[in-house]
Amino acid sequence: MTASADVTAALQGKFPQIAPRASGDHPAINVPLAEAPAVLTSLRDEHAFDFLVDVTAADWGVDTSPRFTVFWHLFSTTTHAYVRVAADCTSDTEPVAPTVSDLWPAANWHERETYDLLGITFSKHPDLRRILMWDGYPYHPLRKDFPLAGIDTPLPDLEVGDLTGATAKPAPMMGGPFVASAGEINLTDAEPRAKDESWTERREKPASE
Amino acid sequence: MVSANNELAYNTKIEGEVIVTKADAVINWLRSSSIWPMPMGLACCGIELMASGNSQFDIARFGAEVMRFSPRQSDCMIVAGTVTYKMAPHVRRIYDQMAEPKWVIAMGACASSGGMYRSYATLQGVDKIIPVDVYVSGCPPRPEALLDALIKMQAKIRREPSARNLLASA
Numbered sequence: 255m256t257a258s259a260d261v262t263a264a265l266q267g268k269f270p271q272i273a274p275r276a277s278g279d280h281p282a283i284n285v286p287l288a289e290a291p292a293v294l295t296s297l298r299d300e301h302a303f304d305f306l307v308d309v310t311a312a313d314w315g316v317d318t319s320p321r322f323t324v325f326w327h328l329f330s331t332t333t334h335a336y337v338r339v340a341a342d343c344t345s346d347t348e349p350v351a352p353t354v355s356d357l358w359p360a361a362n363w364h365e366r367e368t369y370d371l372l373g374i375t376f377s378k379h380p381d382l383r384r385i386l387m388w389d390g391y392p393y394h395p396l397r398k399d400f401p402l403a404g405i406d407t408p409l410p411d412l413e414v415g416d417l418t419g420a421t422a423k424p425a426p427m428m429g430g431p432f433v434a435s436a437g438e439i440n441l442t443d444a445e446p447r448a449k450d451e452s453w454t455e456r457r458e459k460p461a462s463e
Numbered sequence: 464m465v466s467a468n469n470e471l472a473y474n475t476k477i478e479g480e481v482i483v484t485k486a487d488a489v490i491n492w493l494r495s496s497s498i499w500p501m502p503m504g505l506a507c508c509g510i511e512l513m514a515s516g517n518s519q520f521d522i523a524r525f526g527a528e529v530m531r532f533s534p535r536q537s538d539c540m541i542v543a544g545t546v547t548y549k550m551a552p553h554v555r556r557i558y559d560q561m562a563e564p565k566w567v568i569a570m571g572a573c574a575s576s577g578g579m580y581r582s583y584a585t586l587q588g589v590d591k592i593i594p595v596d597v598y599v600s601g602c603p604p605r606p607e608a609l610l611d612a613l614i615k616m617q618a619k620i621r622r623e624p625s626a627r628n629l630l631a632s633a
Contacts, residue, residue, distance in 0.1 A: 387584070388549045395583050404583025411552030418555060418592045422548045425581040432579075 261301055261337060269293055280327075280336035287324070287341040291352045294326060294339060298357060303328035303337055309354070309364035311343075311372045313398045321346040324374060326354065343374065353379040371396035403427050486626035494538070494564065495620040496526040498613070501537035501561060503554060506544030508571040508603040515606035522606075525613050534560040539616070540593070541609075545573040546586040558593045564628075566620070568612050569595045572602040 262283060266272050269289055275282035285293045297303040307327040314321055320342035328337050343349035353376040355361040365376040366385040373394035376382055384391060388410035393400055403424040409415035427448075438444035504512055515522045522528050531537040534557045546554055558567070569589050572578030575598045577587035589595060596619060597612045604612075 386549075400583070402582055407548075409552055410549055411556075414552040414555045414592065420551070420586075420591045422583070423587070425577060425583065425585065425587055427581050432581075 261297075261335075264301070265293060265296065268296060275338070275340055277338060280338055282338035282340060285339055285341050287343060287351060290324070290326070290339065290341045291354060291357070294328070294354055294357060297328055297337065297339070302330045302332045303335075305329040305331050306354070306358035306360045306364075307336070309361050309368060311349075311351075311368050311374050313372055313396065316399050319346050320344070322349040322372065322374060324349075324351045324368070349374045351376055353377060355379060370394070373397060487624060490625040490629070491621045491623060494625065495617040497529075498525070498527040498539045498566070498616070498620075499529045499531050499537045500527055501534055501540040501557065502530045502532070503540050503542045503557070504544060505542070505546060505550060506571075506573060508543035508574070511603045511606055512541060512543040512570065512609065515609045520606040520610060522610065522613070525610065525617065527613055534558070535562060537561055538564065539566045539568060541568045541570055542574040542589045542593075542595075543570040543603075545578065545580055546589050546592075547584050548586055549584075551586045551589075551592055554589065555592045563632075564625075566596045566616055567593055568597045568599065568609075568616065570599045570609060570612070571604055572600065575600070578602060 261281065262272065262274055265283065269285065269292070271286050271289060272293065273284045275284045283293075305328065307329050309324070309326055311322055311324045314323065322343040324341050324343060326339040328339065329335070341351070343351060349372075351374050353361065353365055355365060355376075356378075362379070362381065363385060365374075365379055366381070366383060368374050369376060369379075369382055370384040370386050371394055383389065387395065390410065392407065393405060395404070401424065403426075404422060406424060407422040409418075409420060409422060415421060432446040432448055434446040435444045502509065502512055504510075514520060516528060516530065527539070534540075538561070540554075540558055540561065542554065558565070567589070569575045573580060573585070574589045575595075577585050579602070581587075586592065597616045599608050599612045601608050
């Protein structure tokens with residue numbers, strides 16, 4: 255399914271670089287990153303997509319280019335239609351996207367979350383700080399090159415870190431992550447479990463793997 | 464004529480208004496019977512912690528119903544929930560602000576070991592930053608499990624050489 259013909263066609267009349275995007279659910283369009291604020295303004299003011307549902311991004315993998323795509327999900331409270339707008343970031347190492355927090359105040363925290371977890375810098379954002387991880391955390395955890403268990407980092411409070419000797423250590427995965435077996439009829443067998451239980455906190459994972 | 468014994472309380476007249484006991488027994492009796500918890504409710508375990516204060520479970524039976532939201536007034540920190548790395552220093556600071564003697568209950572899988580959160584954001588057990596006296600299993604534990612932990616901690620308090628510790632610190 256692609257964007258409903260009227261919205262896409264109307265937008266394409268104004269922004270010829272817009273292309274329909276393959277989508278499994280709602281209409282979606284690809285736009286060049288530089289035109290995204292103008293397209294979103296047009297969707298909000300001329301097509302009644304007045305409600306910003308979500309701002310997020312995707313990391314397609316370290317070796318992929320373009321690596322990062324920013325998404326905006328819009329909803330119309332009058333026509334009850336959804337539309338998804340996607341824009342690829344030009345840089346694969348220092349991705350930058352324009353902020354839409356001036357169009358929808360709701361975008362403020364969504365963009366802070368996207369910056370925190372994926373490292374997309376939203377230019378002209380009024381207050382681009384981390385929102386989930388603590389200030390000064392050096393990584394962006396939802397990037398594909400960040401391990402789920404984490405990377406050894408000092409605690410946010412250095413005084414407490416010195417006192418206790420604790421750091422944000424990589425979590426022992428105990429052979430995890432724990433994965434449910436798809437298609438298993440027996441619910442006991444379908445329970446999420448580690449695929450490799452040969453190593454634990456005490457017996458570390460063999461270095462060869 | 465035989466009169467019924469109408470004495471409802473301890474008759475001090477028998478021993479001449481003197482009770483003979485050990486200092487440890489008195490101190491530990493006082494301490495274990497009036498544990499004022501610091502409810503560190505960080506996740507769903509906090510709901511079970513609240514439930515254990517309700518009349519169905521009635522944590523007051525063990526003298527621990529006075530949930531104090533000031534660490535200065537509490538004896539026992541009940542860490543009920545997932546401790547993230549962002550929260551961990553605050554938990555430690557609140558523990559440091561509690562007056563001695565103080566105890567800690569790690570309530571539930573997350574506080575005890577990180578639980579199901581084997582991830583970059585979660586402290587893998589609150590015992591990495593504060594000393595824990597009693598661990599409670601469960602996700603979340605039933606209020607009965609918390610009451611059982613409280614009884615176990617009372618038993619632990621009653622074994623402490625409190626008088627010696629007080630004299631040593633004086």
